[in-house]
Amino acid sequence: MLRSVAVVAQDPMAPFEFGVVCEVFGVDRTDDGVPAFDFTVCTEDPQRPVVMAGGATLTVEHGLEACADADLVAVPSGPMDTLPSPAVLDVVRAAVGRGAYVLSVCSGAFTVAAAGVLSGGQCSTHWRYADALARAYPDIEVDADALYTQNGTIITSAGTAAGIDACLSLVRVEWGSEVTARIARRMVVAPHRDGGQRQFIERPVPQESGETSTRELLQWLGDTLDQPHTVSSMAKRQHMSTRSFARHFAAETGATPHQWLTRQRVLAAQQLLETSDASLDSVAESVGLASATLLRHHFTRVVGIAPSTYRRRFAAVP
Secondary structure, eight states, rough: OOOOOEEEEESSSSSHHHHHHHHHHHSOGGGTTOOOOOOEOSSSSSTTEEEEETTTTEHHHBOOOGGGTOOOEEOOOOOSSSEEEEEHHHHHHHHTTOEEEEEEEETHHHHHHHHTTOSEEEEEHHHHHHHHHHOOOOTSSSSSSOSSEEEEEEEEOOSHHHHHHHHHHHHHHHHHHHHHHHHHHHTTTTOOOSSGGGOOOOOEEEEEESSHHHHHHHHHHHTTTTTOHHHHHHHHHHHHOHHHHHHHHHHSSSSOOHHHHHHHHHHHHHHHHOOOOOOHHHHHHHHHHOOOOHHHHHHHHHHHHHHHHHHHHHHHHO
């Protein structure tokens, strides 16, 4: 049963990610039927304040020995450009070795990965850092979509608020949905969120081609998404055979013509859902999809949530 939590504070530490772990596990809510967690913040050198983003520092009383028998070792954030200290890595390895939980938030995944306990497994981090993590640790499958992933007792979450999802998920496993709901209600958050990181990733119109003729085609397609386009019609515009065009297009953009068009239509639909109150049928027609049904299908597959859900979360129009 999860009863004791030790948080590893490292330079530089992100205040929000640290606060997420403190809020879920470090606040006394026994008056609301939530179990009391033995909560400790520790660092490698308690004589030196921990530097936090924004210019603040944190004074920590306990050294890393506080992690020795913790049921959960939490790593709210950590260095990405340099390796964590050997002492911190040993703490992570020891926790996994004795079957304790290890939970990271955002860049804390780099510390967990550096400890070598995720080899051959999956992990999550903020979508902006996913490629860097995958390059640094090619033996780990980095999921840039998931809000959090779990491999045995190791839980890694995406950026910032996704840490709430990961922490509450662990509470649900260890203490059940009722305790989880009580904590979430006090925090004024959802006990569980649907979808993944894809709904939050900014998707600017890609500059995917190095050839002028292909760039011009992509620009034209982007300006005429509401019109029907086929591989044959695009090939004709480029004065190429269908087979040669499809091969050339994939080499230039990394996607088939159909995949590229669908992605651009979904991107355009996202912008319309954010900035207009047009019906789903109207949005679908505007971006070149035949119906709201087809829009829902492609939008959910690409973004991870339904267009109506996306509009509720991100619409600028009341």
